[in-house]
Amino acid sequence: MLTLVTFLPLLACVGLALAPRSVPDRVCARVWAGTAAADLALVVGLWVGFDPHGGMQYQQNHPWIPAAGVGYHVGVDGLSLPLVAMTCLLFLATALYSLRETRRVRSYVCLFLFLQTVSVGLFVALDLILFFVFFDLSLVGMFFVIAGWGHGGRARAAALTFFLYTFTGSLALLLGFIGLSLAATPHTFDLLELVRGNPLAGQGLYAGLVLLALGVGLAVKTPTVPFHTWLPPAHTEAPAAGSAILAGVLLKMGAYGFVRIAMPLLPGSWRRYALVFVIVGTVSVVYGALVALAQTDFKRMIAYTSVTHMGYILLAVGAAGVLAGTDAQARSLAVTGAVVQMVSHGLLTGALFLLTGVLHDRGGTYAMDAYSGLSSHAPRFAAATGVAAFAGLGIPGFSGFIAEFQILTGSLASQAVATTCALTGLLITAALFLRALRHMFLGPSRLPAAAPATGFRDLVPSEAAATVPLLGAALVIGVAPRFLLDVVEPASRTVTQLVAR
Amino acid sequence: MSALLWALIALPLGAGAALLLSGRRWNALAPGLGLAAAAGTFGLAVASAVFRPEASAPLFAGVRAGLRVDGLSAVLVVAVAAVTTAVLVASPGELGPRENRGRFFGLMLLFAGAMTVTVTATTLPPLLMAWEVMGATSWALIGFWWHRPDRVRAADTAFVTTRAADLGLYLAAGAAMAGGVGSLDLTALTGAQGGWRHVACAGLVVAALGKSAQLPFSFWLSHAMRGPGPVSALLHSATMVAAGAYLLLRLHPLLVATGWAAPLVAWTGGVTALALGVVAVAQRALKQLLAASTSSQVGFMVLAAGVGDPSGGTLQLLAHAAAKSALFLAAGAWLTSLGTEQLPALRGAVRRHPLLGAGFVAGALALAGLPPLSLWVAKDEVLAAARAQSPGLYALGLAAAAVAAGYSVKALWYVTRPLPHDHDHDHDHGQEQDGGRRGARGPTRSVSTPVVVLAAAAVFLGVAALPGLSGPLRGVLGGGQQHAPNPWEMALSAAVALAAAGAAWWWLPRSAHAPRTASAGKRWAADWLSMERAARAVLVRPAFALARALAAFDDRAVDGAVHHLARGGLTLARGAARADDHGLDGAVRAVAAGCRRLGAWARRPQTGLLHQYYAQAVVGFTLLLSIVLLVR
Amino acid sequence: MEAVSLWGLGVVALACAVAVFACDSMARATFALLGSLVCVGGVVFVLGLPYLGVVTVLMMVMEMVVMAVFMVAYMMNPAGLMPMSMLHNKRGALGISAAVFASLTGAVFLVDWPQRRGSPPRDTTFQVGKALMGGQMLTMVVLGFVLLATMVAATVLALHRGRYDRLGDDLDRCPARDPAGGGVGR
Amino acid sequence: MTFELVLVLAAGLFSVGLFGALSQQSIVMIMMGIELMIGGVIVAAADFWHFLAPAAADGQVVIVVAVVAMAVEMAMGFAVTTALYRARQVDTTDMARELKG
Incomplete structure (x- = not known):
């Protein structure tokens, strides 16, 4: 069942690729939207049939490279199911958004279908090598999206930087995986066996090195501060749908890696070096927020806020590793907060990037001071962006608040100082979003020179259909979080117990 | 309920x-x-x-x-x-x-x-x-x-x-x-x-x-x-x-x-x-x-x-x-x-x-x-x-x-x-028009x-x-322990x-009517105890300055470091290429030239003159003979 | 008696050998060579190998007569009529041959030769015949083939018509223009 | 003592032949030189046979081989000279240096 969910988009992609040239673009886009919708429906089916206390479910395990102990092992649990659902929802949104795409639609659609398969595959993978394969294929897919359809002149340079940077990170990751599998007897890459066997329990230095490799690899992917410089150019040059997926899904791969691989497999060294991750997380929060405050380019500012939100996740995950001074409830609250933050950041930043796409489509530039008083021209667009911005800065009633509240409450116990610094992140994020809203949407009306004579068109139905459901989902999670938390909490409890063992 | x-x-x-x-x-x-x-x-x-x-x-x-x-x-x-x-x-x-x-x-x-x-x-x-x-x-x-x-x-x-x-x-x-x-x-x-x-x-x-x-x-x-x-x-x-x-x-x-x-x-x-x-x-x-x-x-x-x-x-x-x-x-x-x-x-x-x-x-x-x-x-x-x-x-x-x-x-x-006295005049000289509404009509x-x-x-x-x-x-x-106010307090x-x-x-x-000589x-x-100016000076302006500094630092230092790394990689690559061309390839070509010279030397004894061949043969045999005798 | 005859033959042989290269005319050189080799045959005869001695002398006579015929054929100064010095690089050759002679005689005198073992059979010719036909049959066969090959090779080399003439200048005429008619497929 | 003297005779013949082979330009004279060298070898073989190993026939076989060699050498020499003469009308080694390396 999971394999069907994972590879349905790939089937569509192959079908489209082999289809005769005569297939018009509109049909390609519709096929993409249909496939994404079908995939989402399947995932909802999975969600309904999912037993929150059942641990890993819908498992499929077939030997793939038996000699190396590599198997095609997929399965879903409380951590990955929400992310898979969010990925499918986001891809459906980008599909709807791209209905009006005009540039080389067929290859654009094939690339995104491929990306969907790879992203879903990564979240359901329970084998390190399978995880790594999907991890790298996602880089390839995103490289072509940015290089091919990026609007800036520097699209190719940005794409190359993005690819090389994250690819180097993935090599470090592979190193870590190999280190892990070698420590296990018999050598295996299967995640569940490695968790059960806990091979690196004793070795201090060896486990530390493996954790360093994993940490660097994943830190490059969730951009934490020292390794984040590939994100802003990649985002400013990527097309709207591309950067929505880049921010919504690809960034989660790194964060998910911490919760799925680093914590359960290296509990001892994770506890010993948790402080490092907490510090990096807090620095990412404050640094990302401050640098975002100083940006003049709207999309680049949002890219930096992504660094901040990922910093929160790292803070929560690091705090969950510190046993002193906290109880299990606080730590599992932090981990739940981290997972919810991944989902909420995916939805909100995805919506924000799609809306910036609309902005660029109409005004031709992302510079904030080129626009003013847009809400008189496009009230619906202004309302949507306003709601997305307020949700992004953590206003209750949206998923952002639920995530950040749990993270901060769960982390304060063990990391008082770090969490207090992270609190300032909340304030700075609020200030920068408000400043952006004030500059662009309120005040007297002024459009950039590049804007067409007809003025600033409001949201077209396809764009509205793409962004409003995302914000709606965020609102539902914000108002009634129990349906998501019931799934995530048991899984985060197990992760917390695994780290504490 | x-x-x-x-x-x-x-x-x-x-x-x-x-x-x-x-x-x-x-x-x-x-x-x-x-x-x-x-x-x-x-x-x-x-x-x-x-x-x-x-x-x-x-x-x-x-x-x-x-x-x-x-x-x-x-x-x-x-x-x-x-x-x-x-x-x-x-x-x-x-x-x-x-x-x-x-x-x-x-x-x-x-x-x-x-x-x-x-x-x-x-x-x-x-x-x-x-x-x-x-x-x-x-x-x-x-x-x-x-x-x-x-x-x-x-x-x-x-x-x-x-x-x-x-x-x-x-x-x-x-x-x-x-x-x-x-x-x-x-x-x-x-x-x-x-x-x-x-x-x-x-x-x-x-x-x-x-x-x-x-x-x-x-x-x-x-x-x-x-x-x-x-x-x-x-x-x-x-x-x-x-x-x-x-x-x-x-x-x-x-x-x-x-x-x-x-x-x-x-x-x-x-x-x-x-x-x-x-x-x-x-x-x-x-x-x-x-x-x-x-x-x-x-x-x-x-x-x-x-x-x-x-x-x-x-x-x-x-x-x-x-x-x-x-x-x-x-x-x-x-x-x-x-x-x-x-x-x-x-x-x-x-x-x-x-x-x-x-x-x-x-x-x-x-x-x-x-x-x-x-x-x-x-x-x-x-x-x-x-x-x-x-x-x-x-x-x-x-x-x-x-x-x-x-x-x-x-x-x-x-x-x-x-x-x-100018009762009506008051109406229309409204100072700052708020929200563009004309204040003409009275409150309903x-x-x-x-x-x-x-x-x-x-x-x-x-x-x-x-x-x-x-x-x-x-x-x-x-x-809660309440203190009913006694009469003298209320009077006071x-x-x-x-x-x-x-x-x-x-x-x-x-x-x-006194001239407006506002003391400090x-x-x-x-100015509301100039709290806002203090807050702005103490918190807001340094935050923005820090933000700008960090942004510049981010673009120059962190991004710069990565690009320097990349450029270093490129120069290393060029150096390796040069070393490869002149170093190794040169050595191989030198060996080839040496062999050619040796080849030329090897042809010199082949003069085509029969008697010289005989001389060489005799010298060769005598050497061989002496080696056989000495070695055994 | 044996020693005296050996000495005599030896001195004559050496004198004739030197004479071969000293005299100008080819003819005289040929006969000097004949003389020298006859003395060699005599030495062999004296040393108890009559058959081989006689064989050597006979062969030498035949060779020298043939050589005389060649002298006439190639008009190589048969009678010293056109004195020409056919020598070159004399000093080098002299040096090498003197060095060789010195080293050989040095070896002869320095090596302590083993004592004689066994005694000569009564009939040495029978001995060499039995050996050739018995233990040394391989040598006999090889010599036979060598002689045959020499005859064929010498004839082919000396013919005025090369073996490729019949195929024409560019060696691929088909069929070959063979002066001696007949042959396969013609 | 005569054993060594006969060997000296053989060496002498050999050296004179060698001198002739090395110094002569004409091919025929060179062949004569070689003839003398082989004669030296025959004398030495006979001498060895006579003084060292009369019981075995090897010495005599060497002489037979030497005689055959002399014959072959003479035949091939003249064949080469004839072919050379026919091709180039020259009979001295100096003119025939086509095989120079």
């Missing part, structure tokens, strides 16, 4: 959301719908005050979202609903037909729902959620006429300041969890172990002071005045600023438990009451004066919370809510009709609109704390409790009361002057009636608080209030 409470919350929030989304589509119907929703909420509020329902829902792991209507919140829920209804009655007058009324009424109802949740919350998460939603709606309402960038900037300042203070609540929640209070229940906070209790208490105090515009944070209230009249009336007089005081009143046990919190809160309240009173006196615009007075009156409530007199604090809150919302509605009405809020320009406004003027006069008198009216009674309660705590506080309170009388009389004096009846009703409530509430009748009120609020405060009022009345005509102190007070 919990259904009643869920309905009480769902009605305003739901109706507000619906109206907000409708926007301009039902512009005509919006006021009616809004009013209906407000009335319904009022009804539900009264019912819930009677039945005291309780409800809770699972929210996070081990944390429930609990709501309960107990003594304190019953009174407040009714008050909030009442003031909301009154303000919404007055709102259509304020807003022109072309305004986006759906959005206005939607936001007002959303705010009312959030306030209701704040006063009924029993655990921290719902309190925090409502607290933040109040901040957001206040941002939206202050910046309602968003065409003017200065209004939106004011809204931003207000929101960021309150949000900065709200971080205290996040801190408190985290501290509670760390301190072992897993359920984050407000009453259980005192049970938090060790330092965490102090951290939680500190967080809560900061959040409350921020929201109630107390001293360090009070400058945002002056910006909040740029919003429409009704907004100031509802949010920035009766409900939002009172929320902080309410929180302190409810958490008095925690304040006492930590030891240092209660006196700190009391003294902050007292000092704010005095300082902001002086600021009010120094103001030239009516709404700024009223805003500063709000801050100072809330100071009294915070003082009451600090000294542990919930009933006095609540009475002060109710009385002040009624009086101040009436005054703000009147000020708003004049702003729309006369197009100005500067006191000298409002000369004789009372005479121009008699009904509205009467309400304003009654409210101002109550605000002055003159004997028979409600605020005087409430203030006495608070001062009595303060005197029991420490005489210093009592003196501070009395001084604040005197200053309160001063600024109320100042407002009264200007407003009640006889109309200047829909504004006057709520003003009068509120003013009446302000006047007669005092009766309820008289010593004889205050028993039931104390019972409702849940008692009355005397102080009357003396201050008389002095102000006597002194005002002289200063009104006066200018400092007029």
